[in-house]
Amino acid sequence: MISAILFYNEKGEVILLRNFRGDIRKSTSEAFRQKILAKKDTKFPIVQLGRVTFFYIRVEDVYIVACTGGNCNAAVVFESLYKLVEVFKSYFGGLFNEDTIKKHFPLMYELIDEAFDFGYPQNIDPEVLKTYIIQGKPITAQKAQQLSVHATGQSNRPPDLVYKNNEMYIDIIEQVDLLVSSRHTILNAEVNGQINLRVHLSGQPECIFGFNDKLFMDKHNDLSQRAVRRGRGFQLELDDIQFHKCVKLGRFNADRTIAFVPPDGDFTLMRYRISERLVKPPFNVNPVIIEHTNTRFVVQVTISSTFNPQFVATQVVVKIPVPHNTARTTCDVSIGAAKFEPTQHAIMWRITNFPGCSSTQITASVQLLASVVQQAPWPKPPIAMQFMVPMATSSGLEVLFMNITENKLNYQAERFIRYLTRGGNYLIRYPDTVGRNTENPIKATKN
Template sequence: MISAVYLINLKGEILIYRAYRDDVSRAAADAFRMQVLAAKEFRSPVQVFEKASFFHIRSSNVYLVAATRENVNASMAFQFLFALVEVFKGYFGGAFEEEAVRENFPLVYELLDEVMDFGYPQSCSVDLLKTFIMQEGQQLDPGRALVAASLAPAQVTGAVSWRREGIKYRKNEVFLDVVENVNLLMSSKGTVLKSDVTGEIVMKTYLSGMPECKFGLNDKLMMQGEGKKGGSGSIEMEDVSFHQCVKLGKFDSDKAVTFIPPDGEFVLMKYRVSDNINLPFKVSPIVKELGRTRLEINVKVKAQYSSVTGLNVIVRIPLPPNTAKVTTTAAAGKAKYEPETSELVWRMRKFPGDTEYALSGEVEMSARIEDKKPWSRPPISMEFQVPMLAASGLHVRFLKIYEKSNYNTIKWVRYISKNGQYLNRI
């Protein structure tokens, strides 16, 4: 049970104070402000003053503080504070700062009244809150004609709190994005030391009524749930987490992801794959030291995909901090030395599949007597984006939509592979 919520700026000034109970004194709150926020460094996010516990997080230039005298679950308190940040961002256009709080005092107080009742957290769903707390001047997607439901939905205390009734679209569409971040650590000899993919399935739904969606992937468990053996085309997903709209009971029984989607954009599920990763790029670096003041660099990058084109590919080659001059020749793109990070940055806007590009160059270094430590040779890192490629091998097998009016739905599926920590040791 939370007794009060404070929004405090970096100077220690209270911007907003909302008391839900009267068991936390003003003196305790002042002690927290003076002793914690006034300090330059503080380690623990939980502090106790006058037998009251203060849980605090920071978002941009605002501290969010929850105070209580009860022995509450700390994870619950922090989860509520982080959810509160997302609520404010949803109303303030993605930015939650002191300026936004000062310009929207009435709205902030109204939100604090709705998200908590007598110290007990209630719904923190932005979509649900926007059905009865409407910010003035809020605009819908101009390309879509959405007929809003009545202000107070019947689902406020029901099971489907993330979707309101009465939604109507002239054009019913579903956009599904499989976004994967590829992580790699490769040795200087070309041996893969560690690789995995962390991915998420992002959906944008513009559907009328109260549809039920059924979603299928080539995951081993899902395919076995349908009586199919996991063949060479199946993958094994780990650390899977779902949006609250997913019916976990049906997933446990028939291994199908069934859900009533929220309106608009949301993350349906997150996952990790650590076996049989299709690495988009292979980097072959050779760095030779020619004496104490010269380096010779040769880096080859090969695309290990076909039929698609990589976009905005960046190769960051670390150089010694005493680098004075760099001369390079690149088969594609442009290479430039950036002294502030001591890196040679090689940029290519497009990287066609089954293509190999090479970069060569010479580095001249200034001889510094004080530099006695040898160069540590940090790894080469990459940034990239490859559309229509799923590095994990994940494949959307089907997406079915059921609604009592039986309307036609246009479905769009897209795959995107991006870099996570993509490192190659020199």
């Protein structure tokens, strides 16, 4: 990440330097001064000199420069620099210039060391830094409690919350990304999910949340057997999990239950990812191209839904690319409506409702402009698909229980659970081979 942060004045003098990795030499900072600051060539905020890249901003009469010898995210670097300036201003009464830097050298180094770890941004929040960098003042009991809260990852919750109706809304939202090759093999399949909560609870309740995680089911045989009796014995393996800071990680590591005291309002409790080996695509798409003449070909796309027939996909949109020199198309569809949209260079097939375990097909005849047939070959962009499947998850994740207690007593609250699967980058490539046929398969036409 960032190798060093330098502070220059208007004369090009280095007034403060923090070298995180030790790979930035004095000659490197001198090169930036001579080639950029001395020539006043500050039009571009990113400059590469030799093997070192410089990212810099200007605040008052100070240039703050982050330099790195590797390839790093420019947006993260600039965001970190601006956040660092906010931290300095919060400590220096809203001022930040050369004089304030010279007056507060020790504090500047301490803040930079807390904000960055070996060049990686860690904690650049002024309010959090003020809880333990207190400029020589003793830590009060209140400050110590705040520090403990931030260190342990617990969330602050107002103590006197009162709601007429205690309610918790749980939304499990999954996005399916898929890439299928021209030979109908899956190149990439991934599910990125998140569990969003809307909490309207009085007091200081503790919530314990459990789902059909494989390790959790192995540790709780009673719940596993109960799920099997209900026909829900599927056990899920998650590759990556990220929790909200309110979750007690020690409890999760011990018995795989998610225990937390929720903040008030809306927040994301958990994010997770599921790799290719466990992903079952909600839709199978099989495209075929049949060429009739040099100026006309037919595209047939068959779509089959693989999810349970009790679910219905909504807002299904299939984008079928066609060449840029397409003059007109005629489409025959069994359900929905298809239309050629010249601005998209594609046939847009929209289906309001697509039941589970069903299949449908579109047959489209594409007429090209003869005058531009000899242009470069058509690159065949992939077919893209968007959809939403309410009350279903592609991964099979299921909430087994959500217990709410306060002072180890039962807590009266309504719980509402909603599932949603939606399409992300759902792409299917055209086949490499093109069939040939002299017959016209289009019997009915719809523009």
